[in-house]
Amino acid sequence: MLKSGPNIALPSTAQAVDAASLGRHFGGGDDLLSLWIAEPYLALAPPVVSALQDRAGLGWYGHETRPESLANGFWAWMQARHGWDRGELHTVVSPSVGTSIGVLIDQVTEPGDGVIIQPPVFTDFKPLVTSNERRVVRNPLVVGDDGYGFDLDGLEVAAADPSATALILCNPHNPVGRVWTAGELALVAEICARHDVFVIADEIHADLVLEPHSFTPFGTVATPSGVRWAALHGPIKTFGLAGVCDTLVISDGDDVVGGFESTSSRFHLTRNNVFGLAAADAAYIRGSEWVDELLDLTATNAALLRDQLPDPMRLVELQGTYLAWLDFRDLGMDVPELAAWLAESARLALSPGHWFGREGAGFTRMTVAVPTQQIEDAIARLDQAVAGGGS
Numbered sequence: 001m002l003k004s005g006p007n008i009a010l011p012s013t014a015q016a017v018d019a020a021s022l023g024r025h026f027g028g029g030d031d032l033l034s035l036w037i038a039e040p041y042l043a044l045a046p047p048v049v050s051a052l053q054d055r056a057g058l059g060w061y062g063h064e065t066r067p068e069s070l071a072n073g074f075w076a077w078m079q080a081r082h083g084w085d086r087g088e089l090h091t092v093v094s095p096s097v098g099t100s101i102g103v104l105i106d107q108v109t110e111p112g113d114g115v116i117i118q119p120p121v122f123t124d125f126k127p128l129v130t131s132n133e134r135r136v137v138r139n140p141l142v143v144g145d146d147g148y149g150f151d152l153d154g155l156e157v158a159a160a161d162p163s164a165t166a167l168i169l170c171n172p173h174n175p176v177g178r179v180w181t182a183g184e185l186a187l188v189a190e191i192c193a194r195h196d197v198f199v200i201a202d203e204i205h206a207d208l209v210l211e212p213h214s215f216t217p218f219g220t221v222a223t224p225s226g227v228r229w230a231a232l233h234g235p236i237k238t239f240g241l242a243g244v245c246d247t248l249v250i251s252d253g254d255d256v257v258g259g260f261e262s263t264s265s266r267f268h269l270t271r272n273n274v275f276g277l278a279a280a281d282a283a284y285i286r287g288s289e290w291v292d293e294l295l296d297l298t299a300t301n302a303a304l305l306r307d308q309l310p311d312p313m314r315l316v317e318l319q320g321t322y323l324a325w326l327d328f329r330d331l332g333m334d335v336p337e338l339a340a341w342l343a344e345s346a347r348l349a350l351s352p353g354h355w356f357g358r359e360g361a362g363f364t365r366m367t368v369a370v371p372t373q374q375i376e377d378a379i380a381r382l383d384q385a386v387a388g389g390g391s
């Protein structure tokens, strides 16, 4: 039974912030239902909102020394929710996940090296590789009737090339919604250890795992294999705080963390965001109940899509993230046709699957961290558009 918590729409003023990008990508218009950004479109956790209001109320926004509480709060949260112990691991603060990936690529690979990604995957990975003058090595996921998996044979071949020196792993995987198992991750770790490929594990969606699945930190499978790795975490996706919060880099290697710190200071990436600190503290100490409700809501909304999408549309099983990956291939439309049909006939702003790599063609990503009524509305729009025929 859902509690009243997160099942509350954003204030309309907040939704208006999205208006410019809605116009750019989907043609805009007041009746367009926006479910495309990977953030909760919900009233956010009350303890976090109060902490931000209190911090703003201080009326002083100068430098603030970064307290140990951010890392301590994170580790208490990880231990309580995922059974992951801090042990001897190192924790460094970084402004964003994208920053961390860019710095790590700079640090652990050389210009011209190959960096392996597994599309369809989060859109920022590819430009972070190419803008650092490295090569993208594509090892697409495999998809069958029972969902997505790693192409481990393909990974073995890609990793065996001596010029491929890093892999960006995404767990849970945006956009296909897989939560990789300990067994799958151990195989990835073994292959990368064998070929000395550094694993950058983007685990920013770690808290967003639906029962009966559970999150396995890459660090827990990395240590036995001996692979070099760093994992990226933080409260930004779980609590909808990408606009204010810092993120974290975790690793077991002094060299990785030391190198990260020296690159950060070279480019002066060490400045604090005072609001981020206040929000992260409140989130990790008092945000648990809201996240439980968010997960209930995500499961409810995913079940609606699974059961009520009109034929021939299908939800790919959602194991983690609040991003539903919808299989529209049987509509028989090509990429531009499907995009136009969704925006014009269904009046839905969804992320087209090909944004995540060519393997995503025919799929669409829908954010389900929204009030259930909006998912019902989206299904009704799809029903109507299907009944009305093509675009």
Ligand SMILES: Cc1ncc(COP(=O)(O)O)c(C=O)c1O
Residues within 6 Å of the ligand: 038, 095, 096, 097, 098, 099, 122, 170, 174, 202, 204, 205, 236, 242, 247
């Ligand atoms: C897998 C993944 N990594 C990173 C990010 C973005 O993180 P940041 O804004 O901190 O760069 C997102 C945002 O959707 C994401 O889904």
